[in-house]
Amino acid sequence: MSANGSERRLRAVPADRDGAHPDRHRDARGDADVLADLLVRTGRGDQAAFERVYDALAGTVHGLALRIVRDPQLAEDVAQEALVEVWRAAARYRPEHGSARAWVLTITHRRAVDRVRSEQSHADRLMNHGPRHAVAAAEQLEHPEEVVEAMDAQWRAARVRKGLETLTPLQREALELTYYKGYTNKQLAESLGIPLGTAKARIRDAMIRLRDTWEAAR
Amino acid sequence: MNDNVHALIGAYAVDAVTPDERADFEAHLSACEDCSAELVGLREAAATLGEAEAVTPPASLRASVLDEIGRTAQLPPLTEDDAPAARDAGGPVPLAQERHARRERHLWPRLAVAAAVASVLAVGGLVGSTLMADREDQLALEKDVMMVTSAPDAKSMDLGLGTAHLVVSEKMSSVVAMGDDCPHPKDGMAYQLWLVMDDGSKEAGPTFMPDSDGTFMTMVHMDMDGVTAIAVTEEPMGGSAEPTSTEVAVVGL
Numbered sequence: 059m060s061a062n063g064s065e066r067r068l069r070a071v072p073a074d075r076d077g078a079h080p081d082r083h084r085d086a087r088g089d090a091d092v093l094a095d096l097l098v099r100t101g102r103g104d105q106a107a108f109e110r111v112y113d114a115l116a117g118t119v120h121g122l123a124l125r126i127v128r129d130p131q132l133a134e135d136v137a138q139e140a141l142v143e144v145w146r147a148a149a150r151y152r153p154e155h156g157s158a159r160a161w162v163l164t165i166t167h168r169r170a171v172d173r174v175r176s177e178q179s180h181a182d183r184l185m186n187h188g189p190r191h192a193v194a195a196a197e198q199l200e201h202p203e204e205v206v207e208a209m210d211a212q213w214r215a216a217r218v219r220k221g222l223e224t225l226t227p228l229q230r231e232a233l234e235l236t237y238y239k240g241y242t243n244k245q246l247a248e249s250l251g252i253p254l255g256t257a258k259a260r261i262r263d264a265m266i267r268l269r270d271t272w273e274a275a276r
Numbered sequence: 277m278n279d280n281v282h283a284l285i286g287a288y289a290v291d292a293v294t295p296d297e298r299a300d301f302e303a304h305l306s307a308c309e310d311c312s313a314e315l316v317g318l319r320e321a322a323a324t325l326g327e328a329e330a331v332t333p334p335a336s337l338r339a340s341v342l343d344e345i346g347r348t349a350q351l352p353p354l355t356e357d358d359a360p361a362a363r364d365a366g367g368p369v370p371l372a373q374e375r376h377a378r379r380e381r382h383l384w385p386r387l388a389v390a391a392a393v394a395s396v397l398a399v400g401g402l403v404g405s406t407l408m409a410d411r412e413d414q415l416a417l418e419k420d421v422m423m424v425t426s427a428p429d430a431k432s433m434d435l436g437l438g439t440a441h442l443v444v445s446e447k448m449s450s451v452v453a454m455g456d457d458c459p460h461p462k463d464g465m466a467y468q469l470w471l472v473m474d475d476g477s478k479e480a481g482p483t484f485m486p487d488s489d490g491t492f493m494t495m496v497h498m499d500m501d502g503v504t505a506i507a508v509t510e511e512p513m514g515g516s517a518e519p520t521s522t523e524v525a526v527v528g529l
Binding site: 101103105108109112116117118119120121122124125134137138141142145146147148149150155156157159160163164166167168171214215217218219221233235236237239240241242243244245246249251255257258259260261262263264265266268269272273 | 283284285286287289290291292293294297316317318319320321322323324325326327328329330331332333334336337338340341342344345346348349350351352353354464513514
C-alpha cells in the first residue's frame with residue numbers, strides 16, 4: 059500500500075525541484091500547480107482532467123461536507139453537487155485568484171453550509187435516523203489515488219491542528235460555530251451574546267491569524 | 277455602510293453570511309482592491325481548514341459524479357464584461373445563491389419563530405427569532421405547522437411551560453410545540469425538545485428560545501412510532517446530543 063502510494067505521489071511532483079530536499083510543502087506547491095492546470099483544462103471540457111481533479115480532491119470535498127452536514131448520505135449528496143458544480147463552472151476558475159483547491163473547497167463549503175441551513179435537510183435528517191452506512195475497507199482501497207489522499211490527509215491534519223493552536227479559545231470557538239456549523243455572523247453574535255461588530259472582527263482576526271501561520275510555514 | 281461591508285470579509289470567507297450580506301459583500305468586492313487581495317489569502321486559509329477533514333469517499337460517489345458530469349453542460353468563462361464580483365469572488369455563485377440574493381426579505385409579522393425545524397445534530401443551535409429571517413423558511417415552517425395542527429388525528433396537549441402546548445400528529449409524523457408566554461431559560465441556555473422512545477432512549481429534537489414576549493414555535497418531523505413522551509430540557513446554546521439536565525417539562529403521549 060505505501061509503496062504504491064509513494065509511487066503515485068512521486069509521479070504527481072514536477073521534476074524541477076531545484077535539488078532541494080523533498081519536503082512536503084514543496085510537494086504541495088507542485089501539486090497545486092498541477093491541479094490548477096487540470097482545473098483549467100476541465101473548464102475546456104476535458105473529462106480526463108476532471109477525473110484527476112476528482113481523484114485529488116474528492117476525499118477532501120467529501121470529508122468537509124461530512125464534517126459540516128454530519129449525515130453520511132447527505133454528505134455524499136453535497137459532495138456530488140459540489141463536484142458537479144466544479145465541472146460546470148470550471149471555466150470560471152482563474153489561477154491568478156487563488157489555488158484550485160481553495161476554489162473547489164469554497165464551492166463545497168458553501169454548498170454544505172447552505173444544506174445545513176435549509177430547513178428541509180433538518181427534517182430529512184430526523185426522519186432518517188436509522189443505522190448509518192459505513193464504508194467498507196475494501197471499497198476504500200479501490201482507487202490508489204485515495205490512498206495517497208489518505209496519506210496527505212495525515213500531515214494536512216497535523217498542519218491544521220498546529221494552526222488552530224495559535225488561535226485564542228474565543229477565535230477557535232468562532233470558527234467552530236461558523237466554518238464548521240454554518241452559523242452566520244449574526245447567529246454567532248447572538249449565541250455568544252456579543253456585539254455584531256465583535257463577532258465579525260473575531261472571525262476575521264481568526265482567519266488572518268490562520269493565514270499568517272500557514273503562509274509562514276510554507 | 278462601506279466600512280460595514282468591508283468588516284464582513286472574514287465572515288464572507290467562511291460563508292458566515294446571509295444571502296443578502298453575501299450579495300452586498302460581492303458588490304463591495306468588485307470595487308475594493310484591498311478586499312479582493314485579502315480575500316485570496318483568507319480563502320486559502322479556509323481551504324486549509326477544510327482539508328484536514330479529508331476522508332475516503334464512498335466508491336459509488338466517483339461513478340455518480342462522472343455519470344452526472346456527462347449530462348451536465350459547462351458554463352462559459354467569464355470575461356471582463358461580466359460582473360466583476362463573480363470573477364473576483366474566487367468561486368462561482370451557485371444558482372441557489374443568486375436566487376436567494378434577489379429574494380426580498382420580509383419579517384413574519386405574527387409569529388416570532390424561535391427555532392428552526394431542526395435536529396440538534398444538524399443545526400447545532402440555530403436559536404433566536406431573527407435567525408429565521410428568511411421568509412421562505414418561515415413560510416415553510418408556518419405551512420408545516422398548519423398541516424400538523426389541522427391534521428385529522430392532531431392531538432393537542434399542555435406542555436407546562438407557560439401556556440405552551442404541543443400538537444402531535446402521527447399521520448403527519450410531526451410534533452409541534454408553541455406558546456406565547458413561555459418563561460426564558462437560564463442565561464446561556466436554550467430549551468431543547470426530546471422524543472422519548474419506548475426503550476427509554478431519547479432522540480434529540482430542535483432547540484428553541486422564546487422571544488422577549490415568550491413566544492416560540494418549533495417543530496419536529498419524525499416517525500412517531502415508538503415515541504412515548506415529549507420532554508423539554510435546558511441545554512447549552514446549540515443543544516446537546518443527550519439531555520444534560522432534568523426535564524423542565526414532560527408530556528406522555
